[in-house]
Amino acid sequence: MDFSFSDDQIMFQEAVRDLLANECPPEVVRSAWENDTGRTDGLWGALAEMGVVGMTAPEAAGGLGMDETDLVLLLEEAGRAALPEPLLEHTAVGIPTLAEAGGSIAEAWLEQAVAGEATLGAGSDGGYAVGAATCDLVLLIGDQVRAVPVAGASLVEHQSVDWSRRLFEVDGEEVVLDADPGLAFDRAAGAAAAQCVGVAQHLLDATVEYVAQRYQFGKPVGSYQAVKHHLANAALKIEFARPTARHAAWCIAAGDPDRSRDVSLAKALASESVDLAARTALQCHGAIGYTFEYDLHLWMKRGWALSAAWGDAAWHRNRIAAALGI
Amino acid sequence: MDLSFTSTEEEFRDEARTWLAENVPAEPLASMDTPEGFEEHREWEHILFDAGWAVVSWPERYGGREASLVEWLVFEEEYWASGAPGRVSSNGVSLLAPTIFEFGTPEQQDRFLRPMARGDEIWAQGWSEPDAGSDLAGIKTKARRDGEHFVIDGQKTWCSRGAFADWFFCLVRTDPDSERHAGLSYLLVPADTEGLEARAIGRLDGEPGFAELFFDGARVHERHLLGGEGEGWAVAMATTGSERGLNLRAPGRFMAAADRLVGLYQELADSQGADLNRRDQVVSAWMGAQAYRWQTYATEARLRGGAPIGSEASFMKVLWSELDVELHATALRLMGRDGERADSSWMDGYVFALSGPIYAGTNEIQRNIISERVLGLPRR
Numbered sequence: 001m002d003f004s005f006s007d008d009q010i011m012f013q014e015a016v017r018d019l020l021a022n023e024c025p026p027e028v029v030r031s032a033w034e035n036d037t038g039r040t041d042g043l044w045g046a047l048a049e050m051g052v053v054g055m056t057a058p059e060a061a062g063g064l065g066m067d068e069t070d071l072v073l074l075l076e077e078a079g080r081a082a083l084p085e086p087l088l089e090h091t092a093v094g095i096p097t098l099a100e101a102g103g104s105i106a107e108a109w110l111e112q113a114v115a116g117e118a119t120l121g122a123g124s125d126g127g128y129a130v131g132a133a134t135c136d137l138v139l140l141i142g143d144q145v146r147a148v149p150v151a152g153a154s155l156v157e158h159q160s161v162d163w164s165r166r167l168f169e170v171d172g173e174e175v176v177l178d179a180d181p182g183l184a185f186d187r188a189a190g191a192a193a194a195q196c197v198g199v200a201q202h203l204l205d206a207t208v209e210y211v212a213q214r215y216q217f218g219k220p221v222g223s224y225q226a227v228k229h230h231l232a233n234a235a236l237k238i239e240f241a242r243p244t245a246r247h248a249a250w251c252i253a254a255g256d257p258d259r260s261r262d263v264s265l266a267k268a269l270a271s272e273s274v275d276l277a278a279r280t281a282l283q284c285h286g287a288i289g290y291t292f293e294y295d296l297h298l299w300m301k302r303g304w305a306l307s308a309a310w311g312d313a314a315w316h317r318n319r320i321a322a323a324l325g326i
Numbered sequence: 327m328d329l330s331f332t333s334t335e336e337e338f339r340d341e342a343r344t345w346l347a348e349n350v351p352a353e354p355l356a357s358m359d360t361p362e363g364f365e366e367h368r369e370w371e372h373i374l375f376d377a378g379w380a381v382v383s384w385p386e387r388y389g390g391r392e393a394s395l396v397e398w399l400v401f402e403e404e405y406w407a408s409g410a411p412g413r414v415s416s417n418g419v420s421l422l423a424p425t426i427f428e429f430g431t432p433e434q435q436d437r438f439l440r441p442m443a444r445g446d447e448i449w450a451q452g453w454s455e456p457d458a459g460s461d462l463a464g465i466k467t468k469a470r471r472d473g474e475h476f477v478i479d480g481q482k483t484w485c486s487r488g489a490f491a492d493w494f495f496c497l498v499r500t501d502p503d504s505e506r507h508a509g510l511s512y513l514l515v516p517a518d519t520e521g522l523e524a525r526a527i528g529r530l531d532g533e534p535g536f537a538e539l540f541f542d543g544a545r546v547h548e549r550h551l552l553g554g555e556g557e558g559w560a561v562a563m564a565t566t567g568s569e570r571g572l573n574l575r576a577p578g579r580f581m582a583a584a585d586r587l588v589g590l591y592q593e594l595a596d597s598q599g600a601d602l603n604r605r606d607q608v609v610s611a612w613m614g615a616q617a618y619r620w621q622t623y624a625t626e627a628r629l630r631g632g633a634p635i636g637s638e639a640s641f642m643k644v645l646w647s648e649l650d651v652e653l654h655a656t657a658l659r660l661m662g663r664d665g666e667r668a669d670s671s672w673m674d675g676y677v678f679a680l681s682g683p684i685y686a687g688t689n690e691i692q693r694n695i696i697s698e699r700v701l702g703l704p705r706r
Contacts, residue, residue: 004627223705229697239621241617247620265616317606320609
């Protein structure tokens with residue numbers, strides 16, 4: 001039993017954190033809210049240059065041969081920065097699922113995807129594929145994993161509360177992949193859990209910073225116990241969700257027999273933690289947090305979206321019940 | 327990162343499980359908060375110690391087997407899953423012993439640790455006073471220097487099993503002119519000291535599990551001073567780290583309760599049909615125990631990497647104490663009209679769990695610590 005990350009894993013996390021701190025400030029997130037694609041200018045390319053985009057592919061396919069335990073810290077960082085790029089769909093789900101499937105579809109797409117020249121999307125059957133219009137190939141995950149090339153597919157767009165998340169129903173000529181749909185789904189849900197934790201952490205950090213410098217009645221708002229205890233409760237939820245998200249990543253990478261149950265543990269707790277963090281952040285900011293101009297809502301709405309995506313807390317609690325045999 | 331157990335850890339688990347299966351008493355012992363039950367639990371501590379299971383993580387010379395922290399957590403998982411009795415020596419072993427290891431002289435370590443581990447000497451905590459609970463630095467009990475002795479006058483209260491214990495670890499004011507955190511000392515006091523009287527108080531369950539301690543010129547030799555004279559606050563804070571964190575209440579205890587809760591729901595669903603609302607409450611409580619487990623293993627890795635447990639122990643204290651209430655309250659709700667019956671282990675457990683958010687620093691104090699020392703919010 002060793003729950004420590006390696007120096008390399010921590011360094012990779014720090015490198016991505018630095019990149020996002022510099023290249024993905026709130027105005028860049030906002031640009032993805034307002035442009036035609038919901039994506040950013042150049043961030044995906046920068047991540048490809050660092051090797052992040054294709055890291056989960058085998059080295060033979062040009063990737064870094066890394067797994068979910070390497071990726072989970074980066075997904076937390078993506079959440080923390082509200083990164084509007086398809087790290088979940090492409091890197092956490094698309095690439096490993098294509099590599100697992102092999103065959104002609106992998107031959108056609110994998111190397112391009114690893115290089116960042118083709119973008120993979122993912123959605124659940126009957127649900128939405130985020131950003132499908134900017135993707136080349138979308139994986140639809142249900143009882144099977146079906147791959148749909150976007151060229152020639154029909155896309156029906158819906159608007160998310162998070163304007164950077166362009167939601168698409170995708171219908172087109174499909175290839176059924178020789179890949180485990182349960183594993184693909186758990187990859188998505190596990191990655192969403194890690195992102196929820198990152199979003200929640202940012203909401204908490206931003207609120208702690210705000211209430212320490214906002215004065216009322218001659219004192220910082222953050223010195224009042226009512227505010228402190230709200231924030232302590234949010235911190236508690238995050239503190240206990242984070243290790244379950246990291247554990248879920250390990251379960252996926254190691255092929256643990258309780259993988260689905262423990263991915264659900266992670267996603268349920270991570271959804272609950274980001275829901276509470278968002279609610280708490282807004283309440284503790286007061287009216288400024290309720291404005292469209294102030295940046296808080298970019299994270300709050302990402303949190304709402306990710307909390308519901310790939311199974312909300314109640315859905316995952318039901319899956320745990322089934323796994324427990326009750 | 328490797329979140330599977332090594333073969334050594336698995337062997338350790340198997341050995342513990344096998345021993346527990348063969349040795350855990352078939353019938354529950356009487357409550358340890360009664361005089362008879364206290365002695366029954368003391369006997370159980372002897373059995374554990376003689377088989378090498380009382381203090382697995384301690385050095386061999388004090389009766390341990392030098393198990394790693396992970397192995398200790400594994401032992402706790404097996405211990406509570408086996409239905410073994412509560413640990414009557416836990417206040418000494420979990421709260422005082424880490425302080426003796428850190429601050430005790432070699433003589434004190436040799437004198438106290440082994441008898442504590444075997445249950446030959448069972449310890450109780452003498453910290454709270456009638457006017458100093460959460461505000462621990464407000465204690466008034468005085469210990470005046472008289473040559474090689476301290477002479478204690480004052481009153482302690484809420485002392486768990488203080489009417490039966492053999493020794494007390496006390497926080498007292500040795501500098502009469504001092505205030506707040508300064509001038510305090512940490513004294514180890516034998517229960518049979520002349521001038522010390524322990525009077526039992528009925529707890530919420532009606533049993534005499536609390537005591538008040540009255541000190542009236544009680545003389546304690548200076549060799550029983552733990553840490554430096556006047557440095558009691560720093561010494562005591564080392565203990566609160568243990569009390570709030572993983573030493574006192576390991577995840578195994580709550581995982582076992584969560585598994586029993588799942589079993590209880592299963593029985594009721596089999597006889598009365600599924601109830602998805604109650605099922606969801608059961609799952610939420612089960613998730614809390616799992617979250618505590620993984621957070622604890624993550625903390626173990628941090629500690630092994632050299633990080634202190636520090637104020638983050640407050641996260642754990644709030645989590646396990648509120649989880650314990652949730653687990654038992656959920657069980658009582660599942661039991662419907664039988665929930666009020668006094669003869670269930672769930673009601674006993676519920677009443678006990680309700681003390682958790684109060685003792686060891688109320689959860690309001692813990693939330694203050696989290697917000698001020700972990701999050702860095704302004705104190706005023």
